[in-house]
Amino acid sequence: MRNIIYECGLPNTLSGGFGDRLMGIASCLSLCDKTNSNLLIKWDDFKLNEFFDYEKYDYYKYNIHGKTEKIVNHSVNKLKDIFSKKSFHCDNLIINTNQNIWQFIHEFDNIQKYEDYSHHLFKRIFEQILKPNKSIQYKIDNIINNNELIGIQLRFGDVFMNQESKQMNSPQRDHFPLGINIENIKNMILGIISRESEKKIFITSDINLNKIIDIKKLNNLIYLDEPPVHIERSTNKNNMEKCFLDFILLCKCNKLYITYQSNFGRIPAIIVNKNLFGIHNVENNLIIKDLTIKELACKK
Structure with missing residues (x-):
């Protein structure tokens, strides 16, 4: 065969x-x-x-x-x-x-x-x-703790990520999936958190979100506060576990808000297959739209 x-x-x-x-x-x-x-x-x-x-x-x-x-x-x-x-x-x-x-x-x-x-x-x-494996699954189960999760996945882009840690290759300098207006991004995040305040919210990003919002003041927020790792670009792969925990947790959510131009959010959305919303950057204005599996899977 x-x-x-x-x-x-x-x-x-x-x-x-x-x-x-x-x-x-x-x-x-x-x-x-x-x-x-x-x-x-x-x-x-x-x-x-x-x-x-x-x-x-x-x-x-x-x-x-x-x-x-x-x-x-x-x-x-x-x-x-x-x-x-x-x-x-x-x-x-x-x-x-x-x-x-x-x-x-x-x-x-x-x-x-x-x-x-x-x-x-x-x-x-x-x-x-x-x-x-058993170790990863144990951590996933403990984080979820029988809660229904709403997920937010944010891809700021290589330029932002490169400011935090050296990458293996040059950042894509014209690629800003969420735009460059940090205040707009902050307001968008807080808006979602406010609308979903009755639920536990899991949030992940390719940068340290403590620089954008005050994580500790948001009691309904779950955030793995460790340095982000990009499999291909990050020089330090010692914290690779966070990448997989973040990804699997997104797959376990009942509703997802994802950065439209990111496979890291796109594939969990295909797995979740319901209550999907894409965050679109239109000339530095962030617009949230319903998503379909057809849009997500047709990557060309």
């Missing part, structure tokens, strides 16, 4: 943050669905098994034989005709992507079937493939 191998973490290859990598794993899993192939994960920049039990899918647990081909940094247009390519008829196909492949290789009669498939595809990743 053919192996489809998702690869990330090697120097000079497209990997991205955790959300980007999950998009790649989901795409490879969808290819396995289509072709009755085995999924393996080749994760090279740190030990993923410190956080997740994924031994069955760990590339390094197997002796891989046969012809191997690799598709790297390809565009969506190339993915559309992947089945006609000679490389897909090899024994082992290594794929390095953060693109949504399943929107092109599966036939969906209607939008609802596409949304349902996308939702279950990502749920399967955490139920079958990247299962949180």
Whole structure:
């Protein structure tokens, strides 16, 4: 049986943050669905098994034989005709992507079937493939503590993050998903917290939020007050656990407010699949709109 191998973490290859990598794993899993192939994960920049039990899918647990081909940094247009390519008829196909492949290789009669498939595809990743280990699960359960959570995910962008800690590559200087008006961002956050004051609110960001709002004065707020880590960009990966705790907690929320231009919020929203709101930056004005799975999953 053919192996489809998702690869990330090697120097000079497209990997991205955790959300980007999950998009790649989901795409490879969808290819396995289509072709009755085995999924393996080749994760090279740190030990993923410190956080997740994924031994069955760990590339390094197997002796891989046969012809191997690799598709790297390809565009969506190339993915559309992947089945006609000679490389897909090899024994082992290594794929390095953060693109949504399943929107092109599966036939969906209607939008609802596409949304349902996308939702279950990502749920399967955490139920079958990247299962949180006992330590991570214990911490998740203690944080939730039987509360219904509302989640807020904020992506300020590389420039803001680079001011807090040195990154491995240059920040995208024209990329400000929430704009550059900090007062507007603060008012938006406090507005959501005020509207949802009867619920426990979990909030996460790529910067230290204590610089934006007074976390300690907000009794209904849950915030893991540790330095943010970006898997691909951060030079210090010692605090990687926070990244995974933040992500899984977002997936456990009953309502989500997410930064529209961020896979770190996009994928939990696909998993939650209800009560979804996107935070859009329109000329430094922040607008909150309803989101659909179709919008979230169609990453091009």
